[in-house]
Amino acid sequence: MGIYCCSYDLLRPVLFPFFAALLLVGSSLGRADSDFFDPTRVTQLSWRPRAFLYKRFLSYDECDHLMTLAKDKLEKSMVADNESGKSVMSEVRTSSGMFLEKRQDEVIARIEKRIAAWTFLPEENGESMQILHYELGEKYEPHFDYFHDQTNQQLGGHRVATVLMYLSNVQKGGETIFPNSEGKLSQLKNDTWSDCAKNGYAVKPEKGDALLFFSLHLDATTDPKSLHGSCPVIEGEKWSATKWIHVRSFDKPEKNRSSDACEDENVLCPQWAAAGECAKNPLYMVGSKDSLGFCRKSCNVCSL
Template sequence: MDFHRHLFLAAAVALLLADGFVPATAASLGAGGFDPSRVVQLSWRPRAFLHKGFLTDAECDHLIALAKDKLEKSMVADNESGKSVQSEVRTSSGMFLEKKQDEVVKRIEERISAWTFLPPENGESIQILHYQNGEKYEPHYDYFHDRNNQALGGHRIATVLMYLSNIEKGGETIFPNAEGKLLQPKDDTWSECARNGYAVKPVKGDALLFFSLHPDATTDSDSLHGSCPVIEGEKWSATKWIHVRSFDLPVKQSGSSDGCEDDNVLCPQWAAVGECAKNPNYMVGTKEAPGFCRKSCKVCAE
């Protein structure tokens, strides 16, 4: 369960790949593999990497075809209740695929896991998004501000954003807090929105990987990001959110108001192997933000 190991490994692998390191097993990954030589480091604050040609044109077209007739108005998570609500902050349309919907989707899922070095079971299903003229997603964080959404899978560690179409103008992914935002040259082909941070242009087949948590599992405020309004054309993308632990594990919801119940059925098992000390932020938490395994960590009386 030690998701610190996953964070450290993912960070170390990203560093090696950005420096041109090609693992000996890359060729053995088969249809689900990826090409490390196409990975470019964009930023360390936040940690962001671009994989050029992550998807083939045929794969992009296939994902769009799966989603085209099933799109619904996109939602956002309410910061207080954790419930999904409609908001002008996010004006796109979207839908979720099944993880094993078909062989193409399964192959892409395998490729994402191979690139990120994060377990496939920690990921949500891929979400297909469609942005038309003027549609956008205001800057936001992919980690959660409420405990309800953390109950299943915990915080989101990382996001893989795959671009399924080219776009004439606009629709850039922007990081307003990125350390290198003032150093990125931008000409007239960039939208006005893209000038407000480090930006990535949508290119069909490319994929952007960025981390929402630091290697010590604390949230990264530099990971603030958004989708600039589409000015010309339309934008199709596919998003894969990856959590600190399995997104499919059964979760026992706490019925106690004093935080003296475990919120996950695996808490006793994790506590027995020392996770209370290894991962105190998640297991124990603080007075303001109680952890998920306080009973098993024997801190309920504190």
């Protein structure tokens, strides 16, 4: 249980207002059998960024089931515009994909519970699972999973964690790469790796494995070392499933807040303000003319 417990302890400072929900998840899933969550299959890949690999997270039958659900529903993948937050087409991302519904069937519901048990993050904070398909030459240029636009921040806040599940093997290429990782120089690579993968710390897609990485530091600030991408497929094809998890509930819309109210929305606001986050992360802490921030009291910007 070492990896499981240690991961939980290290995550405590970044668990935001959903801590009570997190405890409920832990208590209800803590009774799970070893085949539901097996911490012996988890390896820490990196600490900057925080990244972990779970071998055989999905069974082959689960992988095949997800691919079957998606095959006749794939559309050109989109990216989020940095200014508007809207989904737009871009050559940065050339895959095709589709979104499944939450708890669409028993298999998906079981996988979502397993993700919550592994990450200690509530199911309601997760987006619907996205299935992606990469054909020859298709890729996703390095990008961040956290947001700077208010539209997306209001939908559950930043993405704090990403679980990337590999649904197929890839003969060559298709690696997940972290160009800014501190471990990129120490990772040995031979000719089985693509040239793209040699530009950072990389993870080979293997059917059933899952990669968990965090986009925020333990103090809730964004982590630039979480920059990541998908290398072009050189031989074969790549199938994957992505679960993005936010700092707040993604299922429930943000409550309306009065501009006259002088309050913090998070118990950690005074701590973050003391660390200088009012200036470093003003959109979240202070807000803008279009959206109130979440730590206005601690940042001393309330109307008097």
